[in-house]
Amino acid sequence: MQITGTHINKIKDAVRQPLPELNQTVLADYVNTFQKQAASYISICRQHGSPLYIFDQAALLHRAQQFTSAFKEYFAEFQAYFAVKSNNHPSVAATLVDFGLGLDVSSGLELEAALRSGCRDILFSGPGKTEHELRMAVKHHRSVTVLMDSFGELAGLEKAARKEKSRVRSGVRLCTNEKGLWRKFGIPLSDLGAFMSEADQCPHVDVTGLQFHTSWNLNPKNQTAFLARLSENLRSLSAEHLSAIKFVDIGGGYWPSRGEWLQPYGTPSGRVLQSSGIEISNPMAHYGIDAVSIETFAERIAAAMETHIFPLVSCNVKAEPGRWLCDDAMHILVTVIDKKAEDLVITDGGIHLIGWERFETDYAPVINLTRPSRAERQCLIMGSLCTPHDIWGYGYFGNGIEPGDVLLIPGQGAYTYSLRQHFIKPLAKIVNLINGKVEQNDTAVD
Numbered sequence: 001m002q003i004t005g006t007h008i009n010k011i012k013d014a015v016r017q018p019l020p021e022l023n024q025t026v027l028a029d030y031v032n033t034f035q036k037q038a039a040s041y042i043s044i045c046r047q048h049g050s051p052l053y054i055f056d057q058a059a060l061l062h063r064a065q066q067f068t069s070a071f072k073e074y075f076a077e078f079q080a081y082f083a084v085k086s087n088n089h090p091s092v093a094a095t096l097v098d099f100g101l102g103l104d105v106s107s108g109l110e111l112e113a114a115l116r117s118g119c120r121d122i123l124f125s126g127p128g129k130t131e132h133e134l135r136m137a138v139k140h141h142r143s144v145t146v147l148m149d150s151f152g153e154l155a156g157l158e159k160a161a162r163k164e165k166s167r168v169r170s171g172v173r174l175c176t177n178e179k180g181l182w183r184k185f186g187i188p189l190s191d192l193g194a195f196m197s198e199a200d201q202c203p204h205v206d207v208t209g210l211q212f213h214t215s216w217n218l219n220p221k222n223q224t225a226f227l228a229r230l231s232e233n234l235r236s237l238s239a240e241h242l243s244a245i246k247f248v249d250i251g252g253g254y255w256p257s258r259g260e261w262l263q264p265y266g267t268p269s270g271r272v273l274q275s276s277g278i279e280i281s282n283p284m285a286h287y288g289i290d291a292v293s294i295e296t297f298a299e300r301i302a303a304a305m306e307t308h309i310f311p312l313v314s315c316n317v318k319a320e321p322g323r324w325l326c327d328d329a330m331h332i333l334v335t336v337i338d339k340k341a342e343d344l345v346i347t348d349g350g351i352h353l354i355g356w357e358r359f360e361t362d363y364a365p366v367i368n369l370t371r372p373s374r375a376e377r378q379c380l381i382m383g384s385l386c387t388p389h390d391i392w393g394y395g396y397f398g399n400g401i402e403p404g405d406v407l408l409i410p411g412q413g414a415y416t417y418s419l420r421q422h423f424i425k426p427l428a429k430i431v432n433l434i435n436g437k438v439e440q441n442d443t444a445v446d
């Protein structure tokens, strides 16, 4: 690969423009909310062991309420579907289904779990559905809407539905970025007319809606820009095809309003320095990129729907939030088992609990519940896996740290529990905190 002068200028820009530092008051208040409950977390840990996941049902319900209220303010007919991939603990889905949400699944495995949860309004999305998965969807067609990912999947679904003599409700996923890796999702917008015509030849597949999904959105710009593009394309559809569209599913991708919290190595300049072999002088610095509130997401998406979509199609709106709903509904508790130096401790749980080297780049405070303090002290907090990437953080909030201390890593509900791995160490137990009390203790988590 050849590095040009333009590349070098861009790299210089990235290094010279560091991200804003995380607001210290916001961080202190966040840490304080957990320190206030230290005694209760420590007692749960004593009773149920360590390491431990704690599922906080009240936090999840609070988010579900906030999310649906935000969108129902603008859309008379709105339905949210929890993206199960973001957290596949069965109690999370069960809680949200009881609350009135549907579920968004992306595999036969997730579909089975959704059906087990009692959910009767399921979206089945995702690329590369197998014949077996399509057959499952057909078998449960009263509960499932299949969001087709390609022309091939349309043919496969028609075949599976014909065999079962069923008519299946479906939608089609639209590709939001025809270049690069996101090409793998959905059909190009320019193929929508052809897709609808092909579906006319499939008497067992009822195409009733459109879906798109954009990710890592700190604000709704990606969603609103795509709605504008979609409207251009809808104009070329026949009146008959337009009237078939009964829903537009705007996908997931809403960043929690806390914003994105990063370690130095997670910032553009940190990545450049790291790849050049330059050590960062202050690993304790934290950076924060703001996200807008869910109410702002709803307001701006609603305005874009009014401008671009509703003049052309009369439809209801669906969404598939994952991260936004479950992020702060699960926490991780670990215990210090070895202190190797004043600034290096090892905990009993490692990053197999979260499935990836998250905290090399993302920041979450490590809170020493045993010795609470408002001060964050520098110390490598590492797990017990045989890899140097097994790190929870470069510091902890606490007044010292010793073997036996219980540490909390809060806000680990999204894309951690469902990515957990059976790697070297056993999986952790999970306890369900219902109305402030432990009501269920799941020993088997896989």
Ligand SMILES: Cc1ncc(COP(=O)(O)O)c(C=O)c1O
Pocket: 083, 085, 086, 104, 125, 126, 213, 215, 216, 251, 252, 253, 254, 320, 321, 322, 323, 324
């Ligand atoms: C199709 C689809 N919908 C919804 C989601 C949930 O996204 P998020 O957790 O960012 O809200 C995803 C995540 O990958 C997805 O692929």
